[in-house]
Amino acid sequence: MAMANNPPIREEAASVLPQEGRYVRLPMDQARFVSMLRVLRDTPSCESLCDVVVKGQEEDSVGIPCHRLVLSAHSTYFLNIFTIGLRECQEKEVRLKEVPSEVLKTLIEFCYSSDIIISDENVHALLVAAHFLDFRPVTNVCWEYMEKNLDPSNCLMTFCCPLTAAHRPRLTENAKTMVLKKFPVISQSSEFLNVNKDQLIELLRMDGLCAENEDEVLGAVIRWRKHDTDQRWPHIREILRYVRPRFLSSSFGQQYLCLNLFDNAPEDGSTANEETLFKLEDIVHLLESSTVGDESQRRPRKRYGCNQIIVCAGGEVVGITPLDGVHYFDPVSSTWTKKKSLPYPVFGAGLVNVDDEHLFVCGGYSSGDIHRNFLRRVHRYDLSLDVWSDVAPMHYDRNGHSTIILNDHIYVIGGVQGGTRTVLQAVERYDPAIDRWHSVADLLVPLYWFAAVAHNGGLYTFGGLTANGSVVSTTFCYDPQKNTWSELASMPTPRFWCTACVGPDGLIYVIGGRSTVQYSELNHILSTVEAYDTSTNQWLRKGSLNKRRCYVGIACANNKMYVLGGYREGVDSMEVYDDHSDRWTVHGSHLPQGMYNFGCTVVRVKPPN
Template identity: 20%
Template structure:
């Protein structure tokens, strides 16, 4: 900061630097920070400044306190007995007592101008307003059923100007603890998912502002991050995060509509990237206040009026929404013929931006025989050079991809079935048996990377990641370190899954049910910079046995069972309890999938659809399957999201009335959910008969360039 101030008037202020430096608290800096200061041009220009820094560091002024903003509030739980202090006041005055309760208060705490009080087991909470001399009763915690017979001891504490209560019970030999935070706006207590070590807490917690770097403690690996201005990848990481927000549908505040197609976007990003949108959103134009902005598509005349640099910039983009590369060539022809005499000279330089690796040999031959190409010999030479070099790094355009659901052939572990029932696309691909053996999960990231989590028995039962190479239609080592550092997979290992959120991979392990009340959900996330898996907060599951799975929805992860729902906030590395589905239905959930900011669930017979809104923490009941008659759901249901619409694949058994079941009695039905009508409508899909298999209850969907798949 001092060097920044000096830089405003270096010639007149530099001689003051040596007297300013002793006031910087070098005991709060790392050795790297101090070394960077010694190498700063201003310090190197003044030899006296370097000497001052070395003298201050050598003396080590450890008595210099941390600045106010460096501290962090930490809850401290002491072990010694409480002592009571009598305040020395000159005068006491009577105030209104609380007369509506017979049992005494156990704990009280002041926050602002109010005093919060509770009895010992936290079944009664009141707040006293010191300014109005008035008491008010507050709602209490809605205890889970399994906690009704447990006697807790309550202790209040205040952290970051919010009221918390710590509930503890260790009389039964198995310690039960909860931490609740009071939401003043909604008047409810919300439980935090925290894990305490087993310690006999016997006094109220105390909150202090602690300078964490000075504390004698191990720093959690997930809390360590480079300073943005020192990290060369900061810009890419920031833009990547913004891109992930767009892909995950997070924080979008405007919808751009073009020819009936709607594109949710961020005003800030559009304004930063385009002067056109900056003027639109920062002026008094009507669009600045609209949630949906309708744009008119440029006409052919507008396209043909582009200069050559604008044209080449457009046709160089991956995001062109064209089905075939011949469309790009046809647009170039139209542009040249609009002013043939002036523009034909630019055609050789334009042709290098056409992706000939995406054209068939017949398409390339047709272009070579076009009159515009034959008129200029340089054009033929450019085309032959591009084709001969064969630049396979050029990706297919955005519009050339097709969304395909990935399923495995249950009988043949070496095959993956790609399907899009909306477009009638069904492609079966075979791979090396060792590539698809012992798969425990498959996931598709927001940037369309496909990973499989595979158990390698020959490597001591370790879990490894394989990544799908789209262009080669093959599975390759992902170059990611093994999920665990030691062999961990055995019969008691429990369920494992792989989740992608915001471009980050999360590995999740859930203990088996025979762990009973000690069951946990353990999680690690992959750090590409260190190529290591970092530990995340664990979630205690207790005796929950009806696991459905873990899902990414919006910016968070959600663990779902019929009796519990937990939300994981990656920014805080913390789990929170949310409203479980059992509050609205007695039917157990069989399948679930996330779309937008909602999680859709179905029961085993598909009699109803349950929808959880992650923003409002609210469940709703929707319509189930309109059974056409004489069918029963058999085996797994597969929910999947295709072209931003919810679908379900049902394996059904037709009632033959003979008591015998044959292969032809099984039928596959695909339904799509119509949100506006709250109805499931059947797609007339003709799926080939196979024993389809997916991992967990939802099927991954990826954007596939179909010519890359074998057999097309």
């Protein structure tokens, strides 16, 4: 029997009308499918077409009308409860006691739109809910977000997340490493007060926990205990076994334990009995004994005894001559040490310390045509190996920019691009973990030769020059969570070639600079110092420098602020600030040579044996 020659099935454009006897398949692409779902959701009579109302865990949560079929298409959890004979198959209203209402609303919106907004504030809650409901695309994008955006503001929650430990062990280890490195800051956060006993012990037992001394570790334990005395008091003896008593200062340890450990301790016999309550002699024994706990308690933590060292790299001398020198200044011994030179001479480069193990030099000007030889180059210095190496270059070659470290990421802001001499608004961020730059929100105006610092989770810029050469006094702030810039109270003194630093009192100090582009006028080089209070958005006038300076290096080490070099007075001198007397004093030490426009940062290093 002869078979009819059926025509092949063909895909045609939607506008082609089918001819008699021909098969036509109209493709249903994702965009059209999503559009159809949105129409279904937004139709005025949508609720009459819905066959289920879903509610979150809160008793007063508002139900969300939706379609069983749409939910089942995205989630095997919904597919199962709607198809295998459970009571949810028939019920008009389904309550999910495990999922917060706001998170549930976000996931259902995703079902109808394929859009979802993920941020530090919701990623962990979304991950838990999406995993529970088996929204696999959302789960995957949450993992991707957490891996790409791990920083000190979210690493503790990532480390503590049970799902991360079960499904992303490498991410958990990376988060723990960051928590250990940033422990002094993280232990002051509200998130730290909510870690459980086992998570706290896991951190305390690590040699790599970074702290100035063991007194700081003990203080964190006591803050944690006070947050929930009734529940945590029975565990305090076990936890204290991981504090290293031989490295506590005895006066601090005994006084702090006596005054704070027992403050608000439970008095009922169920918790404060002989099994759980310390006596004073127990505390003294705990502090003085060298045999309590395991072997780790007899070892110092890795960061004990580190010195804060000021690092200066590159710079220039009169005559536009770039330098390649790298020098350490130890404020304790007032000595300079020469280190391995930069791979090339450069001035105007940004120098930042990421983790006390690596320094980065970004951009600047090298020898050659002053109008063209601006750099995109970025080099990393490994402190332990004493080696410089190339890393990914910036998107733009820059000079007159600012380079700031925030949450273990490097931000490069504004500046002038070589060749075209374009003043840049562009801001880019570098992730050292993946060696990659990407753009973030632009400055509100193009700007160069301004001061900048990181403080309280934000970036601040002060003064500078605009594209038309105007000297400004504007203050801008960047919020990395919102990826937005905003304008704050302006400085009293317009200036450029100035420098900024967070002082030991928490104020941001803006120092020196120039007030006019008439470079021949020495009197327009400033000794003026003004301080910005981020909590009040107000400026304060502070004691002036002893010498007029611009292009200076600045650093805060060992709770003192240092100004180094600068153009034009005191090019090889230093000044140190006393915040109690509000006075600057000329330091007895001098720079290895007179210089200015160099990179300057602070790093913690072990003193030589």
